[in-house]
Amino acid sequence: MYDRRLDAVIVAAELGSFASAGRRLHISTPAVVKQVNTFEQEYGLTLFDRSRSGVRLTAAGEEFVADALPIIDRCREILRRARNRTESASAPIRLGVSMLRSGRRILDLWQRDAGRHPQIRLELVSMPDDRQSIDDIIMHLGERIDMVSTAFDAESWHGVCNTLALDAEPLCIAVTREHRLARLPRVTLDDLAGERIHIIRRHHGGNDRARDMLEQHSGIELINIDHYDLDVFNQCAQIGDPMISKPMWDGVHPQLVNVAVDWPEPVELSYGLLYALHPEPQVRDFVERIRELNGMRGA
Secondary structure: OOOOHHHHHHHHHHHOOHHHHHHHHOOOHHHHHHHHHHHHHHHOOOOEEEEOOEEEEOHHHHHHHHHHHHHHHHHHHHHHHHHHHHOOOOOEEEEEEOOOOOOHHHHHHHHOOHHHOOOOEEEEEEOOOOHHHHHHHHHOOOOOOOEEEEEEOHHHHOOOOEEEEEEEEEOEEEEEOOOHHHHOOEEOOHHHOOOEEEEEOOOOOHHHHHHHHHHOOOOOEEEEEOOOOHHHHHHHHHHOOOEEEOHHHOOOOOOEEEEEEOOOOOOEEEEEEEEOOOOOHHHHHHHHHHHHHHHOOOO
8 A cells, every 4th residue: 555665664763773773673774775765766866874973864754754644644544444344354364484484383272172163263374484575564563464473582572563372492403313412302511512604694693692601511513503494404404513493393304303502691592473453353352362272281
């Protein structure tokens, strides 16, 4: 309904920084700069004064943002009302799934109860695992996809989407089946000495806590990765390097196995659902039922 580059313009205006806008939008700083620059060039506008200390709206930019905000809100309201008119109570709830976000635990929970709620229909929608695409999907939950099941830091998505934490997801190590560590039930940081460990770059919540501990060990070399996808799994399987992993990825790659880590202090993410800030009624009902089913596990 509106040019998505406006998201970058508005958040950069609010925070006074392209870098801060990137963190809020979960995209890179160059991506924010590109969106703003191409928008300005396409429409012949100069919305920002740029300096080393940050960015500030020009007079024209201030008027533009003030005029754009109610239009964006109106577009969202039009979409919401259109969905309410066209979707029946049995409209499907679309769960995004991929190789790394299979939704297996959500599906297992729902399978216990689906027959009691025929009015709730669950539909699986394929989605990519590359960083920018998945972050864009999460920022626009409720449009093409209603929910994503994944490991997350709730703080990272505050104000972007709702979260439902169902379980803890302790970070572990994935190694090849032939690796010396694969035979151990748990490993310590001393066991990891001499290894090259692939880990997501800093500014990713629980991964940062793991990185802090690993960096304190002089015998461990860290290899930065930008995001997790099958290429990363394949690379580690081929060269034999361990990588920071999660229980939800157990079995994703046939050559890799997860091994628990005795961290000096707990290092874990939450596992559960991400869904829109203003979900449709059927999505809200489904999330609430999943919450209840999870609480009944083992009862």
